[in-house]
Amino acid sequence: MLIKKAADLRESDVTPKETFLKRRDFLAVAGSAAVGVATNGFGLAGSPDACAQNPAAQKLTNLKKSPFSTDEKLNSYKDITTYNNFYEFGLDKADPGKYAHTLKPRPWSVVVEGQCGKPGTYHIEDIMKYAPLEERIYRLRCVEAWSMVIPWIGYPLSEFLKRFEPTTKAKYVEFRTLVDTKQMPGQTEPALNWPYVEGLRMDEAMHPLTLLGLGLYGEVMPNQNGAPIRLVIPWKYGFKSIKSIVRVRFVETEPVNTWKQQQSSEYGFFANVNPQVDHPRWTQGSERRLGEFFRRKTLQFNGYGDQVASLYTGMDLRKFY
Numbered sequence: 091m092l093i094k095k096a097a098d099l100r101e102s103d104v105t106p107k108e109t110f111l112k113r114r115d116f117l118a119v120a121g122s123a124a125v126g127v128a129t130n131g132f133g134l135a136g137s138p139d140a141c142a143q144n145p146a147a148q149k150l151t152n153l154k155k156s157p158f159s160t161d162e163k164l165n166s167y168k169d170i171t172t173y174n175n176f177y178e179f180g181l182d183k184a185d186p187g188k189y190a191h192t193l194k195p196r197p198w199s200v201v202v203e204g205q206c207g208k209p210g211t212y213h214i215e216d217i218m219k220y221a222p223l224e225e226r227i228y229r230l231r232c233v234e235a236w237s238m239v240i241p242w243i244g245y246p247l248s249e250f251l252k253r254f255e256p257t258t259k260a261k262y263v264e265f266r267t268l269v270d271t272k273q274m275p276g277q278t279e280p281a282l283n284w285p286y287v288e289g290l291r292m293d294e295a296m297h298p299l300t301l302l303g304l305g306l307y308g309e310v311m312p313n314q315n316g317a318p319i320r321l322v323i324p325w326k327y328g329f330k331s332i333k334s335i336v337r338v339r340f341v342e343t344e345p346v347n348t349w350k351q352q353q354s355s356e357y358g359f360f361a362n363v364n365p366q367v368d369h370p371r372w373t374q375g376s377e378r379r380l381g382e383f384f385r386r387k388t389l390q391f392n393g394y395g396d397q398v399a400s401l402y403t404g405m406d407l408r409k410f411y
C-alpha cells in the first residue's frame with residue numbers, strides 16, 4: 091500500500107516542517123498496522139522503530155509466516171538501515187544509508203542466462219509475484235564479526251530459479267550486481283572489481299532456507315539493503331548475500347566471487363559461518379550482535395546446522411572455507 095501524499099504535501103506548505111514529519115511518521119505506522127504487519131510480534135504500532143521507517147516506501151502485505159523464522163529479538167529498523175556493507179556506496183558502514191538514495195530500484199529488470207530452458211529479461215514487478223511473499227526472520231552474520239536479526243520479506247530462491255528451467259549442466263548459479271557509476275558513485279573507486287559477483291552451488295541455491303530478498307520490516311527493500319532484489323543466505327557470511335542483482339547465470343563451473351577474487355587466502359567460495367576457522371586477521375569464534383554490549387558465541391552454520399550441515403557431508407570445511 092502506498093501512503094497517499096498529496097494531502098500531506100499541501101499541508102506541509104502551512105505547517106512547520108517538524109509537525110509535518112511527525113504526521114508522516116504517524117501515517118506510516120497507521121498504514122502498516124492497517125495492513126497487518128503489526129501482528130508479527132515486532133510491535134510496530136507506536137514503537138520508535140516503526141516511526142523510523144521510510145514513510146514513502148511501498149508497504150508489502152499478506153505476508154506468509156515462515157516456520158524458519160527465529161524468535162530472537164529483532165534489530166531496529168534504524169540499525170538495519172544505517173549500519174551496512176554496500177561498497178558501491180562507500181566503505182564506511184554509514185555510507186549506504188547516507189548515499190544510496192541515488193539508486194533507482196524501479197523500473198528494474200534481471201537478465202537470466204546460461205544453462206537454462208527459459209533465458210530472458212524479467213521485470214521486478216513480475217518477479218515480486220512469482221511466489222507468495224513471506225516474512226522470514228533470520229540472523230545475518232557478517233564476516234567482520236557483527237550480526238543482526240532482520241525481518242526479511244521474500245520467497246525461496248528455488249521458486250525463482252526453477253521458473254527458468256535450469257538444465258542438468260547447471261551446477262552453480264552466479265549473480266551480479268548493477269554497474270552504474272551514476273546510481274552507484276562508489277564504483278568510481280577501485281575498492282572492489284565491479285560488478286560485485288557471487289555464486290552458489292545449485293543445491294545451496296535450491297535449499298529451502300535460501301531466500302530471494304525483496305523487502306524488510308513490512309516494506310520493499312530499502313536501497314541501502316540491496317533494492318530491489320538481493321539474496322539472503324543465513325548460514326553463510328553476509329558477503330554471500332549479494333545486493334541489487336541484475337544478472338543471474340546458470341553455469342557449469344564454480345563462479346569466482348568478488349571477495350575470493352579480492353583475497354582468496356581470507357575469503358573462500360563457501361563462506362559458511364564457522365567459529366572453528368578463524369579469519370587470518372581476527373577470530374570468528376564470537377560476534378557482536380548490534381545493540382548488545384557483550385559478545386556472543388558464533389554458532390556453526392550461524393545456528394542453521396540442523397538444516398544445512400548435510401549439504402557438506404564429507405567436505406573438509408577447513409579447506410573449503
Ligand SMILES: Nc1nc2c(c(=O)[nH]1)N[C@H]1C(S)=C(S)[C@@H](COP(=O)(O)O)O[C@H]1N2
Pocket residue numbers: 170173174175176177178230231232233267286314315316327328329330331332333334
Ligand atoms: N553488491 C554488494 N552486495 C553486498 C555487499 C556489497 O558491498 N556489495 N556487501 C555484503 C556484505 S559484506 C554484507 S555483511 C551484507 C550486508 O547486508 P545488509 O547491509 O543488508 O545488512 O551485504 C553483502 N552484499
Ligand SMILES: [Mo]
Pocket residue numbers: 175231232233234327328329
Ligand atoms: Mo559482511
